Amino acid sequence: MEQIVFQRPRYxxxxxFHYCPGCGHxxxxxxVAEIIDELGIxxxxxxxxxxxxxxxxxxxxxxxxxxxxxGRGAALATGIKRTxxxxxxxxxQGDGDIAAIGTAETIHAANxxxxxxxxxxxxxxxxxxGGQMAPTTLLGQNSTxxxxxxxxxxxxxxxxxSEMLAIARGSVxxxxxxxxxxxNIRRTKQALTKAFKIQMxxxxxxxxxILSPCPTNWKLSPVDSLKYIDDTVTKTYPxxxxxxxxxxxx
Amino acid sequence: MRGSxxxxxxxxxxxxxxxxxYPITPQNELTEYMAAAMAKTPDGTFIQAESxxxxxxMVLGASMAGTRAMTSSSSPGVSLKxxxxxxxxGSELPAVIVNTMRGGPGLGNIAPTQGDxxxxxxxxxxxxxxxxxxxxxxxxxxxxxxxKAFEYADRYRTPVVILIDGMMGQMMEPVVLPxxxxxxxxxxxxxxxxxxxxxxxxIIKSLILNTSTMEEHNxxxxxxxxxxxxxxxxxxxxxxxxxxxxxxxxxxxxxxxxGAIKRVREMGLKVGLLRPITLWPFPKNxxxxxSRVVRNFLVFEMNTGQMVEDVKLxxxxxxxxxxxxxxxxxxxxxxxxxxxxxxxYYRQHLEEE
Numbered sequence: 144m145e146q147i148v149f150q151r152p153r154y155x156x157x158x159x160f161h162y163c164p165g166c167g168h169x170x171x172x173x174x175v176a177e178i179i180d181e182l183g184i185x186x187x188x189x190x191x192x193x194x195x196x197x198x199x200x201x202x203x204x205x206x207x208x209x210x211x212x213x214g215r216g217a218a219l220a221t222g223i224k225r226t227x228x229x230x231x232x233x234x235x236q237g238d239g240d241i242a243a244i245g246t247a248e249t250i251h252a253a254n255x256x257x258x259x260x261x262x263x264x265x266x267x268x269x270x271x272x273g274g275q276m277a278p279t280t281l282l283g284q285n286s287t288x289x290x291x292x293x294x295x296x297x298x299x300x301x302x303x304x305s306e307m308l309a310i311a312r313g314s315v316x317x318x319x320x321x322x323x324x325x326x327n328i329r330r331t332k333q334a335l336t337k338a339f340k341i342q343m344x345x346x347x348x349x350x351x352x353i354l355s356p357c358p359t360n361w362k363l364s365p366v367d368s369l370k371y372i373d374d375t376v377t378k379t380y381p382x383x384x385x386x387x388x389x390x391x392x393x
Numbered sequence: 394m395r396g397s398x399x400x401x402x403x404x405x406x407x408x409x410x411x412x413x414x415y416p417i418t419p420q421n422e423l424t425e426y427m428a429a430a431m432a433k434t435p436d437g438t439f440i441q442a443e444s445x446x447x448x449x450x451m452v453l454g455a456s457m458a459g460t461r462a463m464t465s466s467s468s469p470g471v472s473l474k475x476x477x478x479x480x481x482x483g484s485e486l487p488a489v490i491v492n493t494m495r496g497g498p499g500l501g502n503i504a505p506t507q508g509d510x511x512x513x514x515x516x517x518x519x520x521x522x523x524x525x526x527x528x529x530x531x532x533x534x535x536x537x538x539x540x541k542a543f544e545y546a547d548r549y550r551t552p553v554v555i556l557i558d559g560m561m562g563q564m565m566e567p568v569v570l571p572x573x574x575x576x577x578x579x580x581x582x583x584x585x586x587x588x589x590x591x592x593x594x595x596i597i598k599s600l601i602l603n604t605s606t607m608e609e610h611n612x613x614x615x616x617x618x619x620x621x622x623x624x625x626x627x628x629x630x631x632x633x634x635x636x637x638x639x640x641x642x643x644x645x646x647x648x649x650x651x652g653a654i655k656r657v658r659e660m661g662l663k664v665g666l667l668r669p670i671t672l673w674p675f676p677k678n679x680x681x682x683x684s685r686v687v688r689n690f691l692v693f694e695m696n697t698g699q700m701v702e703d704v705k706l707x708x709x710x711x712x713x714x715x716x717x718x719x720x721x722x723x724x725x726x727x728x729x730x731x732x733x734x735x736x737x738y739y740r741q742h743l744e745e746e
Contacts, residue, residue, distance in 0.1 A: 185589070186588050186589050186590035186591070187588035187590060188588060189458070189586050189587070189588060191454075198600055201596040201598060204594075205589075205594050206588075206589060206594050207586040207587065207588055207589050207594050207595050207596075208586070208594070208595075208596050208597075208598075209453075209454065209457040209484075209586050209596075209597040209598070210484070210596075210597065210598035210599060210600060211450065211453075212450065212453075212476055212477065212480050215446065215447070215450035215453075215477075218442070218446075218447040218448075218450035218451050218453075218454065219450050219451070219453055219454035219457075220454060221440070221451050221454060222411070222413070222450065222451035222452060222453060222454020222455035222456075222457070222458065222462070223454040223455065223457060223458045223586065224454075225411070225438045225440065225451075225455065226410075226411060226438065226454070226455045226458035226459070226460045226462075227458045227459075227587055227588075230458075230587065230588050231588075247443050247444060247446075247447065248443070248444075248446075248447050248450070250443075251442075251443035251447065255440075
């Protein structure tokens with residue numbers, strides 16, 4: 144008898160991703176779609192895509208999605224969730240979106256303990272606009288606006304948004320993962336699943352920061368980009384549970 | 394009730410169940426009223442947002458989720474909201490935004506002025522769009538137009554601005570409030586994001602990368618604005634029947650003008666008032682109609698001259714357009730305006746016609 148071992152997730156549309164070769168968004172989209180299916184929330188989930196590379200997420204996810212202005216994902220998700228408290232609401236944001244222009248919205252949503260889930264994709268640069276410095280750009284890392292590398296005195300240092308959100312009184316679960324190896328991808332899926340389950344249980348603000356490769360703007364091959372995360376990015380942004388006041392939900 | 398509270402209560406009675414705002418003078422009474430009112434409404438939400446930008450984006454989310462939503466602010470705060478208002482227009486979402494204008498530009502002062510006319514009526518945010526702008530001139534009208542604001546927002550899926558100033562917000566007048574409606578009994582919205590249960594998934598967005606689709610979208614918005622212009626344009630005509638000079642003013646300025654017109658009428662001057670109730674769409678046809686018999690119009694605004702441009706554009710040279718205005722929060726007295734009117738009246742030899 145024929146056995147299906149791999150197929151397109153139910154909640155991904157039959158569309159071709161526009162993402163660059165080796166980009167992490169494709170992987171993360173798939174994980175999110177799998178989780179929506181596994182948790183059985185496909186008919187009551189509402190997603191908020193960002194401005195930036197993942198703005199077209201609504202062309203890929205087969206769920207209700209409402210676009211946010213740059214940085215305002217957490218505020219928009221707040222408006223949806225407070226209106227429809229029994230739906231599952233997530234925002235999907237990049238580092239420029241969430242840690243620069245949207246810092247205030249994100250920190251205050253966390254502080255209020257909004258019962259939403261945020262997927263924070265950190266590729267340490269502005270991908271969509273061509274590789275400028277992001278708040279998360281590493282010290283010494285080249286970008287189009289930090290030629291010669293990011294300098295602490297001139298440019299400020301990398302912003303530890305997840306750590307800042309962990310201080311917020313209303314956040315309950317913050318974890319940093321990566322999608323650069325099968326092991327880390329599995330870990331990411333576990334963390335995202337937990338973040339959604341926290342919302343389903345009405346426990347408060349949960350966010351998963353995912354270190355994601357950007358071969359195009361890092362000017363590295365896809366394979367070298369995966370290594371770069373292990374060798375360099377995780378030195379500034381270590382993979383760990385940053386805050387967990389929920390514990391085991393099972 | 395105070396004007397701000399009238400708008401708050403009328404919003405609740407219009408089925409508004411979501412309010413997000415951020416304190417700024419002189420409109421805090423409205424934010425505070427909504428905090429108390431939403432707490433008393435089982436399905437109501439009040440959020441004191443961390444900024445005006447966050448507040449309007451919370452409204453954007455609530456609107457996507459299908460509820461009647463409102464925010465309010467004053468001039469500098471409304472500047473911050475313009476990003477969200479542009480997104481509401483682009484995404485074709487309903488919402489009500491109250492602007493209690495204060496002096497500007499910049500931080501300005503908190504006194505009543507009408508300096509935000511351009512910002513309100515030209516769209517205000519980026520892009521090729523308009524917002525419906527309603528300008529009440531009494532407590533009763535604040536109640537009635539708030540009800541209409543929510544109806545227009547839903548009917549046309551577009552942001553509606555209620556434009557007042559500190560005077561209208563603080564002034565206490567007796568009002569008859571409209572009967573409350575049950576928001577659950579409003580017509581179902583076919584576009585709401587509420588999870589795709591039993592139907593295909595939906596998208597609400599304003600990003601349109603394809604240039605011809607973008608153009609098509611903007612033409613569609615344009616046609617919508619044309620329809621709105623035909624259907625909701627409103628103005629009050631007061632003593633215009635035999636008038637040789639018509640004063641054009643809205644909101645607080647219109648009330649002052651009414652007082653001035655009473656005085657000059659007592660002196661035998663035939664002067665009337667045309668008061669735009671919708672600032673956008675502007676009551677152009679009403680002006681054109683009046684210009685067939687009246688040669689002189691005096692525009693009175695609490696600014697250095699903004700609506701006067703719409704008056705000139707409407708009349709296209711068919712009549713003389715004069716202007717008198719004072720910015721900075723100085724409120725002209727009826728006595729002052731009656732002097733302006735009579736001086737113009739005699740200068741133009743209108744008594745001899």
